Amino acid sequence: MIGLRPDPQQLVGQAWDLVVVGGGITGAGVALMAAQQGLRVLLLEKQDYAWGTSSRSSKMVHGGLRYLAQGDVRLTRESLQERERLLRELPDLVHRHTYLFPVRKGSFPGRLGLSVALMGYDFLAGIRDHRWISARALRQRAPLLKLKQLRGAMSYTDAVTDDSRLVLRILHHAAAAGATVVNYSAVQRIERAAQHFQLHIQDQVNGANYQVSSQKVINATGAWVDQLSNSSPRVRPLRGSHIFLPAELLPVTDSYTLPHPDDGRPVFVFPWHGVTCVGTTDHDHTDDPQQEAYAHEHEVRYLLTLVRHAFPSVQLDRSDVISTMAGVRPVISSGKGLKPSQERRDHAVWESGGVVSVSGGKLTTFRIIALDALKAAGLIDERQYRQLRKQPRMLANAVTVPAGLESPAGAVSAEHLTATLLRWLVAQEQPVHLDDLLLRRTRIGNLTADGGRGWVRTNQALLQQVLAWDEERFSAESNRYDQILKLYYN
Numbered sequence: 001m002i003g004l005r006p007d008p009q010q011l012v013g014q015a016w017d018l019v020v021v022g023g024g025i026t027g028a029g030v031a032l033m034a035a036q037q038g039l040r041v042l043l044l045e046k047q048d049y050a051w052g053t054s055s056r057s058s059k060m061v062h063g064g065l066r067y068l069a070q071g072d073v074r075l076t077r078e079s080l081q082e083r084e085r086l087l088r089e090l091p092d093l094v095h096r097h098t099y100l101f102p103v104r105k106g107s108f109p110g111r112l113g114l115s116v117a118l119m120g121y122d123f124l125a126g127i128r129d130h131r132w133i134s135a136r137a138l139r140q141r142a143p144l145l146k147l148k149q150l151r152g153a154m155s156y157t158d159a160v161t162d163d164s165r166l167v168l169r170i171l172h173h174a175a176a177a178g179a180t181v182v183n184y185s186a187v188q189r190i191e192r193a194a195q196h197f198q199l200h201i202q203d204q205v206n207g208a209n210y211q212v213s214s215q216k217v218i219n220a221t222g223a224w225v226d227q228l229s230n231s232s233p234r235v236r237p238l239r240g241s242h243i244f245l246p247a248e249l250l251p252v253t254d255s256y257t258l259p260h261p262d263d264g265r266p267v268f269v270f271p272w273h274g275v276t277c278v279g280t281t282d283h284d285h286t287d288d289p290q291q292e293a294y295a296h297e298h299e300v301r302y303l304l305t306l307v308r309h310a311f312p313s314v315q316l317d318r319s320d321v322i323s324t325m326a327g328v329r330p331v332i333s334s335g336k337g338l339k340p341s342q343e344r345r346d347h348a349v350w351e352s353g354g355v356v357s358v359s360g361g362k363l364t365t366f367r368i369i370a371l372d373a374l375k376a377a378g379l380i381d382e383r384q385y386r387q388l389r390k391q392p393r394m395l396a397n398a399v400t401v402p403a404g405l406e407s408p409a410g411a412v413s414a415e416h417l418t419a420t421l422l423r424w425l426v427a428q429e430q431p432v433h434l435d436d437l438l439l440r441r442t443r444i445g446n447l448t449a450d451g452g453r454g455w456v457r458t459n460q461a462l463l464q465q466v467l468a469w470d471e472e473r474f475s476a477e478s479n480r481y482d483q484i485l486k487l488y489y490n
C-alpha cells in the first residue's frame with residue numbers, strides 16, 4: 001500500500017534505479033511496471049497524486065471511437081485491449097457502461113455508418129455489444145431527449161471509472177511491488193553526473209530542499225513535461241472542461257454522445273457518482289501553467305447550451321451547476337497549427353540528455369505508455385517489452401481497499417466518509433491537505449452542492465484528531481479549501 005508519507009530525508013542516500021517524476025496515471029503506471037521488474041523505484045509528485053489531468057478526465061476507459069473514425073486502427077485496438085484488461089483486473093473500479101449515439105433524420109454519421117464503425121470497434125475488442133435502439137424504445141429510455149427528427153440510437157459499451165481512484169489504486173499496486181511514492185515533492189532540476197542523475201527536490205510541505213541520485217529518470221509530468229525534458233517544447237496544452245449537474249434536474253442512466261448545436265463537436269452527457277456530468281470543451285490553454293486549471297465562463301455557457309438544446313424541457317441555468325472541473329490535455333503538437341480537436345491524441349516518448357520524457361496519450365493506455373517509457377530508458381529490452389505487452393495479468397500483488405471506497409455509491413457522498421474510512425485514508429494514502437481528501441481521495445468536493453463544507457464543519461473534531469491538526473491548521477486548511485473551490489471548481 002502507499003502508506004504514510006515518508007520523511008524525505010529517508011530518501012536521500014538510497015540507491016535508486018529509477019526516479020519517476022509525476023504522480024498522474026502515466027507516472028503511476030511507470031512506477032508499477034518498473035517495480036514489478038524488481039527495480040528500486042522512487043516516484044515524486046509535486047502536488048497531490050492525480051492533481052493534474054488524471055483527476056479531470058471524462059472518466060472513460062475506452063477505445064476511442066474518434067480514433068477509429070480517423071482511421072487509427074492500431075491506437076483503437078490497443079486502447080480496447082487495455083479497456084478489456086482493466087475491466088477484468090479492476091472490476092470494482094472500472095465498469096462496463098452503455099453509450100448511446102442518437103441518430104436524427106439527415107444526421108451524420110447515420111445508422112449505417114455507425115453500425116459499420118461499431119462492428120469494427122466491437123470486433124477489435126473481441127466483444128459484440130452494439131445494437132440499434134428504435135425511436136420508441138429510446139423515448140422510453142430517455143424521455144427528456146429532444147424528439148425532433150429522432151430516428152433512434154446506436155447503443156454500444158465502453159467503460160467508466162473514477163480517474164483519481166484509478167491512479168491511487170495503481171500506486172497502491174506499485175508500492176506493494178516495492179516502489180516508494182511521495183507526494184508534495186517538486187523536482188526542480190535534474191543534473192546528469194558521470195554514472196547517475198542528481199535530482200534537486202523541494203518538499204512542498206516544509207519547504208526543505210534535498211537531493212536524490214538515481215541511475216535513470218523518467219519525466220512523466222504530463223502537460224508540464226517540457227519544463228524538465230531538456231529539449232524543445234513538444235506539448236500543446238489543450239484545456240477540457242466539464243460541468244456537474246444535479247441528477248434530479250437532468251436524470252440519465254446511459255452516456256449520450258451529442259453534437260453541439262454551435263459547432264457539431266461531440267459532447268458527452270453521462271451519469272457519474274449520482275450526478276450528471278457534461279463535457280468536454282477543447283481550447284488552447286494559455287493560462288499560467290503553475291495555476292490550477294479552471295473552466296472559463298464561456299465553456300460553462302457552451303456546455304449549458306448543449307444541454308438546453310438536447311434536452312429542451314429541462315430548465316437549467318448557471319446557478320444549477322454543482323461544480324465545474326477543468327483539465328489540461330498534454331497533446332503532442334503536430335506543429336501544423338491544426339484546430340485543437342484535429343490534433344492526434346497518442347503519446348510520445350523521447351530522450352534528451354539522458355532524461356526520458358513521456359507525455360500525451362490517454363488514461364486508458366497507461367500500461368502501454370509505461371512500457372514504451374521503460375524501453376526507451378533501457379530498463380527493459382525488446383524481448384521483455386514484447387513479453388510484458390502480452391502478459392495476461394498486469395497486477396501481480398493483491399491490494400485491498402475498504403469496501404465501497406471505489407464503487408460509484410461508495411465514499412463519494414459525505415455520509416460514507418466515516419471515522420474508520422477517514423483513518424484508513426490518512427494511514428494509507430498520504431492526504432496532506434483537506435482538498436486531497438475531498439477532491440481526489442473522495443469526490444465530495446465535486447459532487448455536493450456545498451462542496452463538502454458542511455461535512456467539514458460537522459466533522460471538525462474528527463478531522464483535527466485523525467490528521468493531528470490544531471485549531472490554527474484546521475482554519476488554514478478550511479480557508480485554503482474554500483479558495484480552491486471558489487477559484488477552480490465553481
Ligand SMILES: Cc1cc2nc3c(=O)[nH]c(=O)nc-3n(C[C@H](O)[C@H](O)[C@H](O)COP(=O)(O)OP(=O)(O)OC[C@H]3O[C@@H](n4cnc5c(N)ncnc54)[C@H](O)[C@@H]3O)c2cc1C
Nearest residue numbers: 022024025026046052053054058060187222240362363364
Ligand atoms: C478534459 C479531458 C478529458 C479526458 N478524458 C479522457 C477519458 O475519458 N479517457 C481517457 O483515457 N483519457 C482521457 N483524457 C486524457 C487523460 O486524462 C490524460 O492523458 C492523462 O490523465 C495524463 O496523465 P499524466 O500522468 O500524463 O499527466 P497528469 O495527470 O497531469 O500528471 C502529471 C503530474 O506531474 C506532476 N508534476 C508536474 N511537474 C512536476 C515536478 N516538477 N515535479 C514533480 N511532479 C510534477 C503534476 O503535478 C501532475 O500531477 C482526458 C483529458 C482531458 C483533459
